[in-house]
Amino acid sequence: MQSLTLNHHSVSFPRQALLQVENLRKSFILHQQGGINLSVLEGVSLSVNTGECVALSGASGSGKSTFMRCLYANYRVDSGSVWVKHEESWLDLCQLVPHEILAVRQKTIGYVSQFLRVIPRVPALEVAAEPLLELGINIDVAYNKVKDLFRRLNLSERLWHLSPTTFSGGEKQRVNITRALAVDYPILLLDEPTSALDSTNRQVVIELLQEKKAQGCALIGIFHDEEVKAQLCNRELIFKS
Numbered sequence: 001m002q003s004l005t006l007n008h009h010s011v012s013f014p015r016q017a018l019l020q021v022e023n024l025r026k027s028f029i030l031h032q033q034g035g036i037n038l039s040v041l042e043g044v045s046l047s048v049n050t051g052e053c054v055a056l057s058g059a060s061g062s063g064k065s066t067f068m069r070c071l072y073a074n075y076r077v078d079s080g081s082v083w084v085k086h087e088e089s090w091l092d093l094c095q096l097v098p099h100e101i102l103a104v105r106q107k108t109i110g111y112v113s114q115f116l117r118v119i120p121r122v123p124a125l126e127v128a129a130e131p132l133l134e135l136g137i138n139i140d141v142a143y144n145k146v147k148d149l150f151r152r153l154n155l156s157e158r159l160w161h162l163s164p165t166t167f168s169g170g171e172k173q174r175v176n177i178t179r180a181l182a183v184d185y186p187i188l189l190l191d192e193p194t195s196a197l198d199s200t201n202r203q204v205v206i207e208l209l210q211e212k213k214a215q216g217c218a219l220i221g222i223f224h225d226e227e228v229k230a231q232l233c234n235r236e237l238i239f240k241s
């Protein structure tokens with residue numbers, strides 16, 4: 001167990017933990033609708049260990065996506081902490097300034113969103129290799145890693161040098177998955193990573209994610225597909241509406 005003392009408040013981290021959320025609260029103020037305060041997360045806590053996969057479950061509208069966005073520091077929280085182990089130090093994402101958040105996103109937390117943001121004229125190979133190149137990885141090494149993943153995910157070679165703008169939903173999703181899985185992030189956030197895939201490619205993604213777990217990666221995801229959840233997840237965090 002490692003511990004930190006902050007403002008006289010002691011926080012303990014299990015030795016195997018990579019992410020620890022404490023008493024997270026998040027509400028939205030609906031400025032366009034009379035300033036109504038919509039409380040979504042009311043004190044959520046979670047600890048995720050190396051090699052573990054936790055599913056975020058619960059009814060539609062219960063706050064799964066909101067929680068996931070807080071884990072990626074996309075939302076400012078009302079109170080609580082999101083501790084992440086970043087290069088051997090524990091950092092509270094909720095206290096970081098923007099350039100520190102970018103550093104955590106670059107090296108520590110990968111995010112597979114449901115939709116790929118595409119830039120016209122940038123080919124799939126380049127889109128998927130971008131996070132590796134930003135880390136200073138040699139271009140040939142980066143492209144080879146991406147090509148290996150494209151092959152495993154059955155992304156047709158004729159598409160590699162085209163912009164994903166015109167790709168099908170499932171093709172875009174495989175480029176997006178490759179972008180995140182090419183980097184060795186210690187923590188991966190997954191927002192329905194197989195929602196647009198056929199059963200063959202869905203099984204490939206399950207295998208790739210099982211390999212990540214075996215390498216010690218901590219996975220946190222929203223999986224509406226029960227089969228994917230059953231094969232990957234060690235436990236569930238259930239959100240109540």
Ligand SMILES: Nc1ncnc2c1ncn2[C@@H]1O[C@H](COP(=O)(O)OP(=O)(O)OP(=O)(O)O)[C@@H](O)[C@H]1O
Pocket residue numbers: 028038040058059060061062063064065066067239
């Ligand atoms: N940006 C926002 N502004 C205002 N309210 C929001 C915002 N984002 C989410 N909400 C509200 O917060 C609640 C939780 O939404 P969230 O998207 O986190 O749920 P979810 O569990 O992921 O749902 P689903 O399974 O349908 O995707 C909903 O009532 C939603 O209307």
